[in-house]
Amino acid sequence: MKKIITFLIAATIAAAAFSCSDNINTNNQRNSEEISESEQIYFKEANITMSDDFNSIISIDKFDDRILIFGKSNSGDTVGYLTNTSFGEYETIDFKPQNGEIVKSACLGKFDRTAVLTYLDGKTLLYVFDRFGAIAVESELDDLIPDQETSAVIISNDDGFIINLDGQRLAAIDKDGKYSGDIDLKGMSVFGFSKNSEGIPTAILKSPDNTTEISSVEGLAFGESHKCSSLSNSAIAICGGIGKFSLVANFGNGLYGLDGDKWIKLSDFADLGFSGYELVGIVATDEKEFAVLTHTARKFKLKLLTEDDISELKAKKKITLATFSDGYGLENPVKAFNDSSENYRIELKNYTDGGIYPEVADAMRRDILAGDAPDIIQNYIGGMTVDSFGARESLFVDMYELIDKDEKISRDDFIDGYLEAMDFRGKLLKISPCFNINTFAAKDKFLGGLTEWNSEEMIKIISERPEHTGIFPECEFYTRTDMLLNLVDYCSFVDYEKAECYFDSAEFINLMKQIQENEMGLTQAEFEAMLGDDGITFFESPGNRYRYFWDDNYLLNPSYITCMGSFLHIVKGQFNEPVTFIGMPNDMGAGLSFRADEHLTLSIMQSCENVDGAWEFIRDSFFTENFYHSYYAKGNLPAIEKYLDEQIEETKELTMYENPETGELENCNYYALDDKSEERYYYDPFTDEEAQKYGDIVRKAAKCERRLDSTVFSILKGELDSYFNGERSAEDAADIIQNRISIYLSENYG
Numbered sequence: 142m143k144k145i146i147t148f149l150i151a152a153t154i155a156a157a158a159f160s161c162s163d164n165i166n167t168n169n170q171r172n173s174e175e176i177s178e179s180e181q182i183y184f185k186e187a188n189i190t191m192s193d194d195f196n197s198i199i200s201i202d203k204f205d206d207r208i209l210i211f212g213k214s215n216s217g218d219t220v221g222y223l224t225n226t227s228f229g230e231y232e233t234i235d236f237k238p239q240n241g242e243i244v245k246s247a248c249l250g251k252f253d254r255t256a257v258l259t260y261l262d263g264k265t266l267l268y269v270f271d272r273f274g275a276i277a278v279e280s281e282l283d284d285l286i287p288d289q290e291t292s293a294v295i296i297s298n299d300d301g302f303i304i305n306l307d308g309q310r311l312a313a314i315d316k317d318g319k320y321s322g323d324i325d326l327k328g329m330s331v332f333g334f335s336k337n338s339e340g341i342p343t344a345i346l347k348s349p350d351n352t353t354e355i356s357s358v359e360g361l362a363f364g365e366s367h368k369c370s371s372l373s374n375s376a377i378a379i380c381g382g383i384g385k386f387s388l389v390a391n392f393g394n395g396l397y398g399l400d401g402d403k404w405i406k407l408s409d410f411a412d413l414g415f416s417g418y419e420l421v422g423i424v425a426t427d428e429k430e431f432a433v434l435t436h437t438a439r440k441f442k443l444k445l446l447t448e449d450d451i452s453e454l455k456a457k458k459k460i461t462l463a464t465f466s467d468g469y470g471l472e473n474p475v476k477a478f479n480d481s482s483e484n485y486r487i488e489l490k491n492y493t494d495g496g497i498y499p500e501v502a503d504a505m506r507r508d509i510l511a512g513d514a515p516d517i518i519q520n521y522i523g524g525m526t527v528d529s530f531g532a533r534e535s536l537f538v539d540m541y542e543l544i545d546k547d548e549k550i551s552r553d554d555f556i557d558g559y560l561e562a563m564d565f566r567g568k569l570l571k572i573s574p575c576f577n578i579n580t581f582a583a584k585d586k587f588l589g590g591l592t593e594w595n596s597e598e599m600i601k602i603i604s605e606r607p608e609h610t611g612i613f614p615e616c617e618f619y620t621r622t623d624m625l626l627n628l629v630d631y632c633s634f635v636d637y638e639k640a641e642c643y644f645d646s647a648e649f650i651n652l653m654k655q656i657q658e659n660e661m662g663l664t665q666a667e668f669e670a671m672l673g674d675d676g677i678t679f680f681e682s683p684g685n686r687y688r689y690f691w692d693d694n695y696l697l698n699p700s701y702i703t704c705m706g707s708f709l710h711i712v713k714g715q716f717n718e719p720v721t722f723i724g725m726p727n728d729m730g731a732g733l734s735f736r737a738d739e740h741l742t743l744s745i746m747q748s749c750e751n752v753d754g755a756w757e758f759i760r761d762s763f764f765t766e767n768f769y770h771s772y773y774a775k776g777n778l779p780a781i782e783k784y785l786d787e788q789i790e791e792t793k794e795l796t797m798y799e800n801p802e803t804g805e806l807e808n809c810n811y812y813a814l815d816d817k818s819e820e821r822y823y824y825d826p827f828t829d830e831e832a833q834k835y836g837d838i839v840r841k842a843a844k845c846e847r848r849l850d851s852t853v854f855s856i857l858k859g860e861l862d863s864y865f866n867g868e869r870s871a872e873d874a875a876d877i878i879q880n881r882i883s884i885y886l887s888e889n890y891g
Contacts, residue, residue: 181406181408183412184413184448186444186445187447191228191231195213195214195215196217197441198211199211199212199213199245200212201424202247203226207225208225208249209247210224210231210443211257219235219237221257222234223253226426228432233274234274236268239261241261242259242260242261242266243259244257244258245286246294248296250269254271255269255270256269256295258304263288265284266279266281267280267281279318282314282318292308296334296335301315301317301318308330309331310326311344313360323361324358328349329354331345332345333375333376333379336381337357337381337382338386339387343355343356343387343388344356345390346363353368355387370402376390376391376392378434379423380423381425382398383427383428384428386399387400391420394491395410409488409489411479419437420433422434426445427447457482458751459488459751460485462489462758463492463505463515463517464519471740485754490515492504512748515746517745517755518744519740520571520573536747536748537568537571537747538570538744538752540569540570543745547756554782555782556782557840557844560572562843562845562846563846565638566638572744573738573780574768574769574781575738575778575779575780576738576778576843577701577778578733578735578736580722580734581698581723582697582700582711582716582722582723583721584690584719585719585721586719588602588723591723592721593723594724595648596651599726610694610695613698618663618668620663620668620865621656622858622861624656624661625652625653626857626861628656630732631854631857632848632853633725633847635848637848638890644882653861653864665862665866690716691814702778705835705836706791708827713810714824733838733842733845735842735843735845735847738777764781769781769784778839789833792832853885856881860878860881861878
């Protein structure tokens, strides 16, 4: 049967024999010497209407100029379409699985032979159809696929087929459907497998030491092999390239082509209507044109991507935005801005290609100091903030100047004191639309009338707590160093603007002694004795852990208030009797403090050539009614006063949700009393007075930012461990801490 197919506008990308059930691992890793940043291709996407016939698509594959699309039709039948690179017509292959038989993958081989790999009751089955849709081979491969959860992706080669099993095994199948043996991985794992541009099965392999190499498959062994850069631990979609690229792969944060041993970035997906993690299949239809399979909102779509006529896009002024976590929290705003802006276009520069956050932050810091900074940067990740550049604050734009000349937003729109708390030496070098509060909650009956406390008062209350009451959940698994660093805001002993610290103060030394003398927390030896063979110990809570505070099992709740609803849940549900949010102890300032949203704290570099456009993106993406009414913002405290007022008002209303099973509205204001049962305690919303009280707490906390510093933390941890291990006196340890951190502050903030 043939059918004429039409598609709308066009676009570019490629993938081969990819099963949509594949597990995706995006723990990215960067090798800047082997990754080339070229001018990106701007794709225009079009729906391929052929996909409208499918309810789900299992595989998309290509051999020569023929393409296979295999999945379930809207009628529930399992079917394959054989078409060409213009998607002008197709022929069908009907497959009728047995009851309970699961199709794992399908691929296309020579002479339009289609292979379908399935799993049924512990058995692995292979069917090969000829070009006319008749079964040419039917074989049983015993228990090659160990269980139905195992990912199994099949590709064809000249000798038959190769099956990739969860990236841990490559099994060869001959042309008659018989198992030939395994390809020796030599201790490596497969995180990408496809035929290359010459039609040769090719694996991207990663060794235990994280080196990566490309190897062709010859029989039951690897042939030619060479090292290449590593962008990820898994390719979400991969295919053979056309032209100079032997392979093309989607690593989530972008589309890359392999030229020799270098991955060249082709697209960051910023101009497309889907994210990189939604692109799950790809085949190259031309050198700069790809057919892709996307999976969004439980829908599978085939799209054609082709290089756009970029004359209009090039007329837009480019603004680069540095991100971590593959643009977490920024991807959708970037797409929306690029679609609506007539003058500017945001391009993401992803620093997550390099491992753990401190290393990633160091990579961005080096770029900034080398004068190669992106135009907009994210703060906080890995402990890197604009504050940490100290005397180099001239590197960043003072956003007070942008706000003061802006007709859409003013300083008065923000919660009183919020901007001043975030500024540095009178300049607003970073800004965030949302924040959270760090505090302690405790029942009033334990606090003896205190609403604020210093460290001595806190230690006294902790020491005199009822015999059966612990300090806070999980504290039994903390060392004494952990206890100190969790009971006190250590950064309150640092004045970054003056480049001074106060760790030799009587308050800090007394706190060290009190934790040691009262045996709050474990010794290092006690802690190490709890570790398992893997060096990890986990806090295991009892079955009634939700009754901790109801039953006075613990004195303090270290509370991270993300939104006004957090107050309601803790006060009315978790404690169910009068409670005070007392903040962290500190003789030198407010105990209540806030942390700005990590992912949305942004700065603009002075080197940015389009500062007005950068500010337009920040303002219109994160300081608007649309943003503050979004699901993301509703879970955070808003920096704009009127939207905080809205959240406060919402805590005075009964929150309802629609039960998906019954379709009826049910009360959301409840507290689960036991995680082993469905027992619930329902509570009322805040009264006017209560809502006002906790709104005032937010406004007070918004005047003091808790600034985290990974260097200060590291120095404290090392020297406090030495003290609590009995290696030196409290005074000596405090002097060493004071000297080391003073030198750090002088060098970086002086």
